[in-house]
Amino acid sequence: MGNIITLTTDFGLKDHYVGVMKGVMLSVNENARPVDITHCIDSHDIRAASFVIGNSYRYFPAKTVHLVVVDPGVGSERRPVAVLADGHFFVGPDNGVFSSVIRSCEDFRAREIKNLDYCLKEISSTFHGRDIFAPVAAHLSLGVPFSEIGPQIKDPEILPRDGYSVTGNEIRGTVVYTDKFGNLVTSIPTEAVGNGAGASVTVGGKRIAGISESYSSAETGEILAVGGSGGYIEISVNQGRACDVFGEEPPEVIIVEEKN
Amino acid sequence: MGNIITLTTDFGLKDHYVGVMKGVMLSVNENARPVDITHCIDSHDIRAASFVIGNSYRYFPAKTVHLVVVDPGVGSERRPVAVLADGHFFVGPDNGVFSSVIRSCEDFRAREIKNLDYCLKEISSTFHGRDIFAPVAAHLSLGVPFSEIGPQIKDPEILPRDGYSVTGNEIRGTVVYTDKFGNLVTSIPTEAVGNGAGASVTVGGKRIAGISESYSSAETGEILAVGGSGGYIEISVNQGRACDVFGEEPPEVIIVEEKN
Amino acid sequence: MGNIITLTTDFGLKDHYVGVMKGVMLSVNENARPVDITHCIDSHDIRAASFVIGNSYRYFPAKTVHLVVVDPGVGSERRPVAVLADGHFFVGPDNGVFSSVIRSCEDFRAREIKNLDYCLKEISSTFHGRDIFAPVAAHLSLGVPFSEIGPQIKDPEILPRDGYSVTGNEIRGTVVYTDKFGNLVTSIPTEAVGNGAGASVTVGGKRIAGISESYSSAETGEILAVGGSGGYIEISVNQGRACDVFGEEPPEVIIVEEKN
Structure with missing residues (x-):
């Protein structure tokens, strides 16, 4: 068709x-x-x-x-x-x-x-x-x-990428998109974070809970990081709006993985 | 097809x-x-x-x-x-x-x-x-x-119904939905009201005009009750927004039918 | 089909x-x-x-x-x-x-x-x-x-037209529609303006740049008049919102063509 x-x-x-x-x-x-x-x-x-x-x-x-x-x-x-x-x-x-x-x-x-x-x-x-x-x-x-x-x-216009950097067990990225639910989509691919279970996550200088399975695995109103549906880490608030927690400037996102 | x-x-x-x-x-x-x-x-x-x-x-x-x-x-x-x-x-x-x-x-x-x-x-x-x-x-x-x-x-989740009660010639219900025009859709089926012609209607403690045929049968800006298109009584303001007249809490709706 | x-x-x-x-x-x-x-x-x-x-x-x-x-x-x-x-x-x-x-x-x-x-x-x-x-x-x-x-x-309802008037080399019209980008669509057909190159344009008493080829032919933030896609002169701000520059009342638009 x-x-x-x-x-x-x-x-x-x-x-x-x-x-x-x-x-x-x-x-x-x-x-x-x-x-x-x-x-x-x-x-x-x-x-x-x-x-x-x-x-x-x-x-x-x-x-x-x-x-x-x-x-x-x-x-x-x-x-x-x-x-x-x-x-x-x-x-x-x-x-x-x-x-x-x-x-x-x-x-x-x-x-x-x-x-x-x-x-x-x-x-x-x-x-x-x-x-x-x-x-x-x-x-x-x-x-x-x-x-x-x-x-x-041969030279279509291509914007510079919103990337992320890895230094040892520390990954730094930024927020690239805010969706209707107020979820902040970061530039950090979920697969870059490996296990993630014991990772420590800091967003805009604020320490939040580690990486969760789903939006609802945190308490209502709690900030969490989650492997988003687009393949990137997202910062969310269970039944709330993460974008209202941080200022207008896209915050830096730092994930420190647990040392093995 | x-x-x-x-x-x-x-x-x-x-x-x-x-x-x-x-x-x-x-x-x-x-x-x-x-x-x-x-x-x-x-x-x-x-x-x-x-x-x-x-x-x-x-x-x-x-x-x-x-x-x-x-x-x-x-x-x-x-x-x-x-x-x-x-x-x-x-x-x-x-x-x-x-x-x-x-x-x-x-x-x-x-x-x-x-x-x-x-x-x-x-x-x-x-x-x-x-x-x-x-x-x-x-x-x-x-x-x-x-x-x-x-x-x-056998047990899909079913929310409790927003019902209505009938006592003698008095019907009590609530507002279950507010539409884009600010119309308040109530839980009272239009067919429960019978004739309705001489009914007295109170919304959130405020006495309004009786039940009208259409939005435009009241004066511009007047609050009215009308048999809505979904089969339930709606509270409307002709060319205005009924939802702005009442507070954030869904108001109680009381219809008293005329005694025959 | x-x-x-x-x-x-x-x-x-x-x-x-x-x-x-x-x-x-x-x-x-x-x-x-x-x-x-x-x-x-x-x-x-x-x-x-x-x-x-x-x-x-x-x-x-x-x-x-x-x-x-x-x-x-x-x-x-x-x-x-x-x-x-x-x-x-x-x-x-x-x-x-x-x-x-x-x-x-x-x-x-x-x-x-x-x-x-x-x-x-x-x-x-x-x-x-x-x-x-x-x-x-x-x-x-x-x-x-x-x-x-x-x-x-034979007599369907027809609203009075938002017209424009021509007196000598002066054309007067009004704003009939504001679009999502804040562009003000006027009642003046682009073809009524002839060449337009040296025209002087006044909107709501404010003198603006003449008639431009496209939104981006003015500086960022500058007000311009442009032959809009619907066939009428539009008032725009390059990468801004013209509707925020003028008040709530639709402003009068006056175009004075250069004398030949």
């Missing part, structure tokens, strides 16, 4: 912009099946868009087309791109929104969108989501060859 | 969690058609989830699969369940989210989800929506026999 | 009302494909609903059915209507929500919804979206003849 096109934007839910993009998709491919990832990325937060699509795309069937439009530079010199990575297609501005996808896939291919046959006839300077990205995504969902989109590019 | 899967969660719209569940569904059943009921249940509000799905499911075609994930106890001992009631399937945690559905359907059947063939290969302790409920829902939408899901259970 | 039904309402995303309408659609037409435009119109803001659907519908394939439910007068004497305009169908209350659509299409046809065969069996006085508009929309998406819906009407 195919025809699936996911949408990730900072357009919000108040206006008609998302609906208009879906209309364009359905006008190009009448069998298109748009699926929202989210439209509530903070305005212009390219890094959050990269995090969200990097953590989502692989749950969809291969050949899904993923549209990502967080595009503060629309109408400027930034290039529109299509990326083929891990058997999925990605369409959006070349401003770093595909950083996570590209970093996790060594043999990605990227093309600058230049073939106007796959865009709307009139291209505005303020809404490339409608005029370029939605119709290109819909054409890819129809099976248009990737090579038709435009010339290959 | 079938393949419809509704989604009711407290995941919000900011993150990728809902999109990821839809990706899992589409990977299991490429023809799945996810339909959102809401993702804006207050975090961990099991009672609201029960209200919402209980008031929604019957408008969908028979055999629809309804996923409900409001799951503060994820990763703890609470069971994952599938319920067959009134010709519809329901999938989610066994924590009371299906109370309204089960109460309204005497010959429901429930099974604990134990068959790992219908789950993702790796099951995290923090995101059963993705790892258990979405794939089980998608398998049910494919026509997998209900009996395959796991062993039957 | 067809079967597309768009939804534009002020129902918000918290409750089950939108999901219930989709369930009704799918019960009438099992192949219905509901597509959200928005459900976040401000409660009872008929003018915004008219703006949103007027700027959206033409991006969908012909024969799409567009449901619009912003309906403060539900249950009163206001008529339920279906409109055929520009090859698209529209269904909703006759209270002005279709003003933009009808104004832009001289040979529209409108019918009062009277044929109860296409409605739910029980019609409440508080939720015509579910009981009348959703099932009528779904029947139209099935190909039911438009003439079957009810008697023709």
Whole structure:
């Protein structure tokens, strides 16, 4: 069946912009099946868009087309791109929104969108989501060859990684994303922590309980660290909001593993 | 055609969690058609989830699969369940989210989800929506026999009902849900009120106009009681928000019918 | 394939009302494909609903059915209507929500919804979206003849236009819509401004930069005027929110073109 096109934007839910993009998709491919990832990325937060699509795309069937439009530079010199990575297609501005996808896939291919046959006839300077990205995504969902989109590019924009460092039995990372429940997703992969049972965890200078099995294994209101569903350590409060405990600045996270 | 899967969660719209569940569904059943009921249940509000799905499911075609994930106890001992009631399937945690559905359907059947063939290969302790409920829902939408899901259970969790009492010509109930317009949905069925024309209505100690035909039959800004679309008496303000008139505590609602 | 039904309402995303309408659609037409435009119109803001659907519908394939439910007068004497305009169908209350659509299409046809065969069996006085508009929309998406819906009407409600005036080389308009990014959409068509290069623009008494090519052609934080994606001049702040610069009252917008 195919025809699936996911949408990730900072357009919000108040206006008609998302609906208009879906209309364009359905006008190009009448069998298109748009699926929202989210439209509530903070305005212009390219890094959050990269995090969200990097953590989502692989749950969809291969050949899904993923549209990502967080595009503060629309109408400027930034290039529109299509990326083929891990058997999925990605369409959006070349401003770093595909950083996570590209970093996790060594043999990605990227093309600058230049073939106007796959865009709307009139291209505005303020809404490339409608005029370029939605119709290109819909054409890819129809099976248009990737090579038709435009010339290959070797240097798509990639944001610096939010990494972590290991010194002896100490791991240092940071918070890269705050979710709706107030959970703080860190840059520390759960698998980097090994056993974790006796680890000591400090967040923003505050010592918290060690690494727990699940949100509910702590007392209500207690701060805990947990191996999150995306593969990274998360800081959570059982039935509360961890983000309210720490300040606005992303806190440093330090995990010291027990010596064997 | 079938393949419809509704989604009711407290995941919000900011993150990728809902999109990821839809990706899992589409990977299991490429023809799945996810339909959102809401993702804006207050975090961990099991009672609201029960209200919402209980008031929604019957408008969908028979055999629809309804996923409900409001799951503060994820990763703890609470069971994952599938319920067959009134010709519809329901999938989610066994924590009371299906109370309204089960109460309204005497010959429901429930099974604990134990068959790992219908789950993702790796099951995290923090995101059963993705790892258990979405794939089980998608398998049910494919026509997998209900009996395959796991062993039957007789005692699914059911929350105590928000009831109402009748003494002579006086009916007492409470407010069970506040909607986006600020309308207060009560626990008093409209049919319990009989004629209602000359009834006297008191909400939180405040005498309001009697039972009206529609929101707009009162003056702008006036508080009124109306037979709501879900079959229960609602307290409303014409073009205003009834919830702002009363305090945070759900007010008691007293209807005294006219003596004949 | 067809079967597309768009939804534009002020129902918000918290409750089950939108999901219930989709369930009704799918019960009438099992192949219905509901597509959200928005459900976040401000409660009872008929003018915004008219703006949103007027700027959206033409991006969908012909024969799409567009449901619009912003309906403060539900249950009163206001008529339920279906409109055929520009090859698209529209269904909703006759209270002005279709003003933009009808104004832009001289040979529209409108019918009062009277044929109860296409409605739910029980019609409440508080939720015509579910009981009348959703099932009528779904029947139209099935190909039911438009003439079957009810008697023709010649006088659908049309709101007064937010216009603009031209005096010599001066154009005066107002702000008609504020979007999620805080952009102020004016009533002045971009094509009315001609070249625009040397135009002087005043908004709410404040002189701003002239008309720019794109949001990012001004400095970060600078106010600019730009030819918006909907065909009207917009007032924007590069990477900021123009709506926060001006007060709550929609400001007057004056564009003085350079004399040739």
